[in-house]
Amino acid sequence: MALADILAERPARRAGITSAVSVLKQRFGERLVTGEDVRRAHAHSTTYIPTQMPDAVFFAESEDEVATLVQLCGEYATPIVAFGTGSSLEGHVNAPEGGISLDLSRMDKVLAVNAEDLDCTVEPGVTREALNAHLRDTGLFFPIDPGANASLGGMAATRASGTNAVRYGTMRDNVIGLTAVMADGKIIRTARRAKKTSAGYDLTRLLVGSEGTLGIITKLNLKLYGIPESIRAGVCPFPDVKSACDAVIQTIQAGVPVARIELLDALSMQAAIAHSQLDVEARPSLFLEFHGSQSSVAEQAELFGAIAEDHGGGPLKSAARTEERALLWKARHQFYWAALALRPGAKGIATDVCVPVSRLAECIAETQGDIDAAGLIAPIVGHVGDGNFHVTLLLDMDSAEEIAAAEAFMARLAERAVAMDGTCTGEHGVGQGKRGYLRKELGDAVDVMATIKKALDPDNILNPGKILP
Amino acid sequence: MALADILAERPARRAGITSAVSVLKQRFGERLVTGEDVRRAHAHSTTYIPTQMPDAVFFAESEDEVATLVQLCGEYATPIVAFGTGSSLEGHVNAPEGGISLDLSRMDKVLAVNAEDLDCTVEPGVTREALNAHLRDTGLFFPIDPGANASLGGMAATRASGTNAVRYGTMRDNVIGLTAVMADGKIIRTARRAKKTSAGYDLTRLLVGSEGTLGIITKLNLKLYGIPESIRAGVCPFPDVKSACDAVIQTIQAGVPVARIELLDALSMQAAIAHSQLDVEARPSLFLEFHGSQSSVAEQAELFGAIAEDHGGGPLKSAARTEERALLWKARHQFYWAALALRPGAKGIATDVCVPVSRLAECIAETQGDIDAAGLIAPIVGHVGDGNFHVTLLLDMDSAEEIAAAEAFMARLAERAVAMDGTCTGEHGVGQGKRGYLRKELGDAVDVMATIKKALDPDNILNPGKILP
Structure with missing residues (x-):
């Protein structure tokens, strides 16, 4: 779709957006891109929802630039859609009302690693793989793994989780604090670096999962963890999904601190076996990972094996060596x-x-x-x-x-x-795709969300058309 | 202070409050109490902040009654101060603008225990000890322990934590969802019972720690944990506070999942020894507790012991038997x-x-x-x-x-x-006592808090004079 067509399509915001693009172009020059390919790439995600392109894409390089952009867009009531790596799944990066896609991928610096405090501070464009590569020599890691090599800003914005969440929690649990540019262009820091706080409203958690509709995340202070002394993975088949789920319930009730416990149904196993040449049967299976000391990991695996057997499952095919583990989780990660x-x-x-x-x-x-x-x-x-x-x-x-x-x-x-x-x-978020279900799930709580949105972003410039029905 | 003096003292809200008390009296009869003793008891907390009494105390018995109260108070712009057990420490339950103290202690039912899901649903007046007594035969427990036998509604409202937080987190981490009456009298449920969600703004975490200023909590859905197979406690002396802290840092970095790790300085040890007849030295010490399987607990204690020794501390005096443990933690809990x-x-x-x-x-x-x-x-x-x-x-x-x-x-x-x-x-919260520091700590983020408060409670009827400067 040509820019002219987009312009014609959305009259309400049109005049303002046109002015904003012109002003931003003067201010930022070539870092404001209006070419169709780039705009299309920024409205594309792995979804059935049709692409809706922004009018322009801005490649921000600093927090101050983000604040300037938000202020200028605010003057012209122009939508801003934050963009990390574009791996979200519910149309979060679409621009249904046009405006500016704010690409944060160039804000990709790890600003601090505080090993003694088990935390780090990063810019939002740092991806989880880049962070873990940066941490390689510290003995620390960041566990949240939603599959895609997503940006940490995007992961926080969508409250991402993934395979490790059963042990390490989700982004909700692993963001200590963050810095964000709010709709009025003000930069706020939601919390200091203490591990816990009772100082006022939990703005950190309010912004985590807000999908770019309340503020643009410009820095994140994240929890880190020591790389476990020992890691063991395994696959365990079950007669059916129910017995696998029952084994999971009992495992968690027994307090086994599993790091990962993933179910693949029979069809998924058939696909994974064919794609990754796994030497296992195409029955419903659990993929597991245990973290801890050597003896703790052995104990966890043994206890799980006994629980699985009680439910007609097993044997647990264990992968202790790094390469075996890598093969197994590659199969899970390449499931798509x-x-x-x-x-x-x-x-x-x-x-x-x-x-x-x-x-x-x-x-x-x-x-x-x-x-x-x-x-x-x-x-x-x-x-x-x-x-x-x-x-x-x-x-x-x-x-x-x-x-x-x-x-x-x-x-x-x-x-x-x-x-x-x-x-x-x-864990995928609401975006555009799940908006229709929010009221069924949460009733009048949705009105409270709408009241907060209206109070913090009265002109609805931050990712309009997302989350709220 | 007599009621007449209070009435004279706060002219702004006066006429409304007088009308509200009269209407509430008609509606609720004897459960609206205006006697001075009861009013004084509801404005008393362990603090240096002077008592500021409400005009009346209402003993609610149901969520619907809370909603009715809030609606009626709303009509007369009358303040409502939620009250659990009165164990907060920063003047949270004071009524600086008068109004109604809403005592929730009679809403004390455990509504559901979902053992397979490791969660329960309780009314706000259930105390943590009452919940754990209720859970006694289930093999489950609720770990958050702020010392006082506080109500769970109050603990959520102040984002309480305590001795177990290093392993089990704070109330922030252990409330799955809650039901609250908002300032407009609407009842909302912030989340369903799934262990994680990405469905919209995290209103659960917004209400946890809001100290009764955004809504009145009427139900809580809480995480539970399996009682560990084995528990071991111990005391470990150090030459000074620094070496004790260094040992703590290394213990956590090493991934030892300590359940409790409490420091007492030399003066505190002197007090605890005298009060509880502990057979230890009056040196800076760590009180510890390890949870897990028998072998894991032994391994944790051994690893900690080695770390302590590296820092000039030790020996770790271990208490494995239930009575020994009880004695030790009694000494810690009776520290006050x-x-x-x-x-x-x-x-x-x-x-x-x-x-x-x-x-x-x-x-x-x-x-x-x-x-x-x-x-x-x-x-x-x-x-x-x-x-x-x-x-x-x-x-x-x-x-x-x-x-x-x-x-x-x-x-x-x-x-x-x-x-x-x-x-x-x-963990104590802001209440009245820490309001002056909030802006120093969080800068313009305080404005965002104020905007949210104003949007959700435009007449400032919910616990006015708390949190926000």
């Missing part, structure tokens, strides 16, 4: 590509829900029945320790009928999770 | 009374700050020097794994000079903590 091979030419659309773990087996069983009844192909994998699972729909994007069936399925899935006292999204 | 015995007739005023753990030894050393220079008597104990410590000032409350010296000391302490990138309060 493995799944695509189940239906060549298809696009994989991932959706996620999260329920109390006592309802997980039932939720997955009903969902599998629903997938079959709807004639869809959709393997299921899950961060089952948290009650969180993903369905990857393999879709022919040229078939309107199939996309409609998938959308209807996703609506039923979200409603099923909410009916089980769960959430329509455990 | 032990401290009072250091200066018979004095009142103990506790204040708390929290700094990055790398700055802890330095902060405590400077604080001890300051105590001496100011001619005060004030033992120090700390949740040192979190960088959090308390100073208990033993004061002659009849000496205006001494109180002034204590207030000046507390101001210097808060500023010292902030200068070390810490917080003016790690």
